[in-house]
Structures are given as C-alpha cells and as structure tokens.
Amino acid sequence: MSAERLRVDLGGRAYDILVGAGVLASAGMEIAALKRGRRVFIVSDDNVARLHLAALTRALDAVGLTHVASVLPPGEATKSFGLLEQLIGQMLDANLDRNDLVVALGGGVIGDLAGFAAGIVKRGVDYIQIPTTLLAQVDSSVGGKTAIDMPQGKNLVGLFHQPCLVVADTQVLDTLPAREMRAGYAEILKYGLISDANFAQWAAAHAHAIMSEAGPARTRAVVDSCRMKARVVEADEREAGQRALLNLGHTFAHAIEACAGYSGKVLHGEAVAAGCCLAFDLSEQLKLCPGGTAARVRGWFSAAGLPTRFADLPEMGATEDDLVELMKQDKKASGGKLTLVLARGIGQAFVERHVDEVPVRALLRVALRRP
Secondary structure, three states: OOEEEEEEOOHHHOEEEEEEOOHHHHHHHHHHHHHOOOOEEEEEEHHHHHHHHHHHHHHHHHOOOOEEEEEEOOOHHHOOHHHHHHHHHHHHHOOOOOOOEEEEEEOHHHHHHHHHHHHHHHHOOEEEEEEOOHHHHHHHOOOOEEEEEEOOEEEEEEEEOOOOEEEEEOOHHHHOOHHHHHHHHHHHHHHHHHHOHHHHHHHHHOHHHHHHOOOHHHHHHHHHHHHHHHHHHHHOOOOOOHHHHHHOOHHHHHHHHHHOOOOOOOOHHHHHHHHHHHHHHHHHHOOOOOOOHHHHHHHHHHHOOOOOOHHHOOOOOOOHHHHHHHHHOOOOOEOOEEEEEEEOOOOOEEEEEEEOHHHHHHHHHHHOOOO
C-alpha cells in the first residue's frame, strides 16, 4: 500500500492528512497512535455504514480500540438542529468524555455534523475525518469548518474545530455513483481556477482518470488539492482574508442549493460548477478577465458532465430576487453588501468586497432565462 502524508501546520492544532488507496485498513494504527486505549465514537450514514463501517471497526478491533457507532440518514437534510441534538444525545448516552475520540466516516454532511457535535459536546472532543466522497477528501474534511444548514442559507450555524487526523482512502471512492464523483471533481478543478492554471489544465486533461479509477491521477488530484487547501488554511485559519478564495463560485452555489431546498436535486459540487461559471461570467462582464475565459471554464466543467447553466439544473422556481437575498445571507457578506470571489484569469482569483448588486442582478436575470 502506497500512501502520501501531508501536514497541516497549525502549531498546537497541527494534523496529518493520509492519502492513498487502501489506507482505511491502517486507520486503527493511526488512531491508536493518537489516542491509545481510548474509546471511539463513530458517526456515519446508512449508505456509507453499509459499505465501509465493517472495515473501520476491523481496523479498530485489530489495535484494541473499543467503539460505538451512530448511523444517521444520508443527505444534506441531515445537517439540521434536530439531527445535531439527536447525535449529541447519543454521545452523552454513551458517556463520551473529553479523552475519547469522534470519527466522522462519510461525506461532507457527516463530516460537518460530526465535527460540529464534537466541537460543542462537553466543550470540545477531538475528532478524526475519514472522508468517503471525493468532494469531502479534497475539500470539506480539511480545514476545520463544521456547520449545519438553516432555512436562510447553508452552513450558517457552526464553528471552526480542526480534526486531529484526516484519512483519505482513494479506493473507497470506487463505490461512489458517477454523479458523486463528478460533484467532487468540481472542487478539484476549482483549486486550479483559484491559484494554479497549470493544475487546472492538468485536472481538465485527466478528468476521466481521476473519476474512474483509484490510480495515480486520482491520488495526485487529492494530494495536490489538499496541499493547496492546507497552505491557505495555515495562512488564514478562520477565514479573515485569503481563505475566502476557497469559496470561488460558492456564494452563487449556496444560493442555488438553498433554492433547491437541500433536497439532493442539486449536489453541492454541481452547484459549485454552475457557480464558478457564473463567477467567471461576471468577471468577464466587468472586464476583469480576458474575453473567452468564461467559455473555457464552462467547457472544462461541461466536458466532465457537470452543469454549467441554470438550464442544466432542475427547475427550482428561483427568481433573481430569491438568489440575491440568499447571497446576502452568505457568511462573507458584510453590511448587507455582497462579497464575491472573482477572477482576473484562470488561476488568478481574488476577493471583491462590496460588489455592486446591479451587474449581479443583470447576470442572474439573463442566466435564469430558460430556452
């Protein structure tokens, strides 16, 4: 088994990211090295537990770690106060204490919910991320953002709580539906669009290999994405500045997801793909980046099978006003003004604060027209 280990250097909160095919089998040894003799509280969902929970528990049993599991419903709707309360109640019923460890085994929903619960139960318990989707491996499992959704928008209630280890097994991704792989790929391409044009071109050229097999291309995509995110998180852990760049396309995307009711009709990565295209459309219309840039970006996402226009998404009944009001609820917004990540070119993203609402509305008005 070949694996790569990265370090997220946050001083006393530093942690490793272990990436490779088959590394789930070594999770027990990795966890025991952190918390030898302590109990493990596993959080997963029905789909992931059916496929991967037994492998994790075997790894824990092999090193003598006792464990209990909470298996929750799958889907974005699980990121709610109701399920958070249920999960915390299960942790307390299990007599979880501050020397024990929570393990999030699942995609971004489970990682966000389990990390949030770990951050607030008994004023904070350590936790580990074992992401089982491509999107979670390259994005949400790294950086310590945890949250639940509200009717007013996505991820509006939460906290920063860094994991103490991330174990990203690229082989478990072979069990994912193709749609989930495409959604994860959107976040990979996003990293290149933000700050590395060469990586964007490489990711576009290797999209099929990344999504189809647990080989070198997939490992490189996960490792390089995690490395880029780790460097940004190290420089700006709590998103006071540079880290907001990681949200390229996300202000549009979160509004799209909210309009879809977090129902699964639109996956996060699908919304991100459409959102990135909108961000480049706006950048081009504001003459911030060269003409043709948005079409190139749209072509890369489209070639990977991702939606790039509202016409590619399910009908949500969203209006221009709906989307703008949701965008104003975004965590980066200030004083009721929009903050967006825009671009001067591929790999040249920047944060623009107090964005004029007029061109945004004009863009959305045209974008919402269906053939």
